[in-house]
Amino acid sequence: MIAWIIWLPFVGAVLCYLEPRIARLVGLAVAVLTLISIGQLSAEVMRNGAYSYPMGGWLAPLGITLWADGLAVWMLLLNAVVGLGVSLFASGYFKAPAAKHFWPLWLLLWGGLNGLYLSADLFNLFVTLEVVGLTAVALVTLSRERIALTAAMRYLLAAIFGSLAYLLGVALIYAQHSTLSLLLLADLNTTPGTLLALALMTFGLLLKTAIFPFHFWLPLAHASAPAPVSALLSALVVKASYYLLLRLWLFTYGDGLAAAAQVLALLGAAALLYGSLQAFRQRRLKLLVAYSTVAQLGYLCLALPLMFIGTSAAAYHGALYHALAHALSKAALFLAAGLVLQAYGHDRLSGLRGMATHLPITTFTVALAAVSLAGLPPSGGFIAKWWLVTAAIDSGQWVWALIMLAGGLFSALYLFRVLVIALLEPRSGAALHPVPRGLELIALALALLAILIGLRTPELLALLAPGLPLGGPP
Amino acid sequence: MNWDFWLPLLVLLSSLATGLLIFTLQGRLRNLLNLTGAAVTLVLVAIGGVGALRGAEHETRLPLLPGHDLLLRIEPIGLMFVALAAVLWFLTTLYAIGYLEGSPNRSRFFGFFSICITATMGIALSGNLLTFVIFFELLTLATYPLVVHPGTREAMRAGAIYLTYTLIGGAALLLGVIWLYTLAGPVEFTRGGTLAPLADSHQGALIAIFFLLIGAPAVKAALVPLHGWLPLAMVAPVPVSALLHAVAVVKAGAFGIMRVVFDVYGVELSAAWGLSGVLLLWAAATILYGSLQALKQDDLKRRLAYSTVSQLSYIALGVALLGPLGIIGGLVHLVHHGITKITLFFAAGNLAETMGIYRVSKVDGVGRRLPWSMTAFTVAAMGMIGLPPTAGFISKWYLALGGLEQGLPWIVGLLVLSGLLNAAYFLPVVYRAWFMPPKPEFPAATGQDAPWRMLVPTLATGLLSLLLGLFAFSPYSPLVLAQEIAAGISP
């Protein structure tokens, strides 16, 4: 059953490619079915704890083993919920020619992501990383514009480079330990060889997660893609490489790396500050949102050293909650930006005066997303910030705590700038195209979820529990 | 149905539900729903109040984070604030319906208005610091759309400054709370505070945390030099200024300071290390500064704004005095100032809407045209100056006694001086309105006074400010309640 979570989207992708007329139907059906299967998986993991599943009955080191623990389930669910929302939106957003290409690519991407989260060996992770990267690049080109093509090329070159660095690291690990299984590689000694491997893999993954200073490919790629694609990229794709980074540092390498993790935090802080600065300077909405992603990913890196220190899992929970809240609110924000583009024909901020009167629901969506991204209560972003700052102060790392709080203020700064313009009196004579109410509501629903997860924390945390980080997989 | 659990939550939900529904409605139905919601809240608060005074313990506890709960409690200090909010919400809604007749985006306005009330009541009913922080920030977010409601450049600028001040304050508050939690675990509001065990080992940290915790409330309470946003926010419509100045934002700030001093640090710890001393001087400086600035303002609402800056610090002064009499003065002024100041704003709004008067220099002779509104204004002005038998006199009396009780006679001098300054910037308005000949550019008379929806609340609050002074010593009055509370804080 667990393997179906990976195969279902792939099968769906093939169907969509062969028969474009039923693509939308197949896509939505796959979305719903995938969500249901993942729901079942999470129920089972909560009941019986983490477990591994050898595909085809072939055991490691030759076979491919799937591994489902709390972290994997969390990411799968994140994907499924956002994926369903974006699929619903896309079914109403894309017109015929683009839709034909969107659905197969998106389902391939989804299958790759699911495969990534369930994989437990390093090479399989490489393959799924490639699948994810290639399909994401292809999705960027959907709009066919020149700027999208060049952005996609830059993205592709960076993605392949990152994967190759990762692969080299994998090869080095195999050379020294003769196994690729994450389950067997727990708590590695930090010999020069393994450290080199880790450095290579980390570099590759940082490049794919667009952490400063390797962020150069992200803003244009995310901004020039069609809105649902931007949502998927910012919400889901960048999280995949981060997840892998987390697994490697926390599970595989363990405590020996506490000091080195500070380097990652430094990069995260730089990302937060640089991304916020650039976001503030943007004149166009989608670019602003893309730079916001660069900044917000910084939080995830800031969290890393905090997970090594102290006995509480606050930093771990904070990072994962942040990933979830960011995915929901960033997807909502990009979808809203897409609606703005559809209504006004452009996304220049200066032309969006009075948006609150023209598009009240969409403006409200932007406001809710802004609240979560700025870490203001009551929202998932606030809970994440609470945990992260608590972890920082608890371990005496005041600089990171202050930077995180400042980051929240910066996010408020550039996001509220959009709201300010929206709340101005509208200029008469603005030509507006109508926007389907259903699409507005879908974006709103995602933003609402970002807020609501801030209110139901204990239930969500139970999902994360099996296979806790500091104990590693059993 | 477990009434004890549900009542605090219902108090909040009644305004939240009203607010959310209002966004989707228009016209008469919306107004009806709005007033009904306000009435329901009033009833619920009354039930809670009566229950609390009889010793019932209403408490809502919802797990929010592992080890941290969202905690709402109906208890005496919070009750004063929440009752003030409930009564004034009802009256201000009525007023706003009349004031905003014909203006755009009213559903958005009233929706956010109601959510502001939810946030304010959440602050009043908070039982621990985490809950307090959540509703405090929510108040910032909910008031912002109201400040920028006119949609003009000026309004947006005022809104931006407002947000800058309050969000930075909010970040400082969050830092302080998290820091405190790492030292002391989840901190619930308990009379006398729970931090005494940490006093010796963490002196530096506790001092820093005190100012971090006071920071955001000080911004909202407009303590100088954090007051800059308040006069600018006067660009918002009168109901917003009335709400901000009498009920929601500024009182939430003063209330926050109270909570930190009484229920987090406790009176003894606050006195240690000179913390309350700093607060005392800070409040005194603000009292003087606000009054001096008020003298210079020709714009009527700005004059009232600076008056608020000054008067709010009476509450901080009372809190900082730490003795029972001073505390009574501070507590009771929370209510008295709210009622009195809102009367002034209502009357100012009547002047503006009916006669187009926005400046003190244009007020001449308006007493003849709007006699009822100006009477209310006059009574309220006397309350601000502190003349008997108004409610304002009662607060000042206790504050003065509080100063003497702590061996600080200069407090009495300060209060007298402030009273004189208040007279200096209020009496001219009163005098000109009643005794000077009217300006020729007054529009033609359309009726006796302002429209009834605006007049009734003005008179109601004006009357109330008088009654609270006359009947201050009757049971269930704010003064008697404050006396009980103070006895528990500082026997």
Added chain:
Amino acid sequence: MITIYIYLTAAVALFAIALAGLLLTRHLLRKILALNVMGSAIFLLLVAIAYRGPEAPDPVPHAMVVTGIVVAFASTALAVALARHIHAETGMVHLPEEQA
């Protein structure tokens, strides 16, 4: 044993040269080729570490190489197609120096 070091060194050198090529050239096809050579360097490394003396070589790295070749093929195909489209759209075969 010495031979394995030759292969390893060759792999590292190839990787470094190709990396320099990736970063220093502007022409898209050259960048793609550089990435391919980097991939080949890694494959070389993998095959080298599969050596187990007199026994049969370790099949796992061989499997990785075969899979890797397939993956490289797919990514190269996408990259070249994209480069062609860019050329058709812009007439250039390098990325413009645009910054957001």
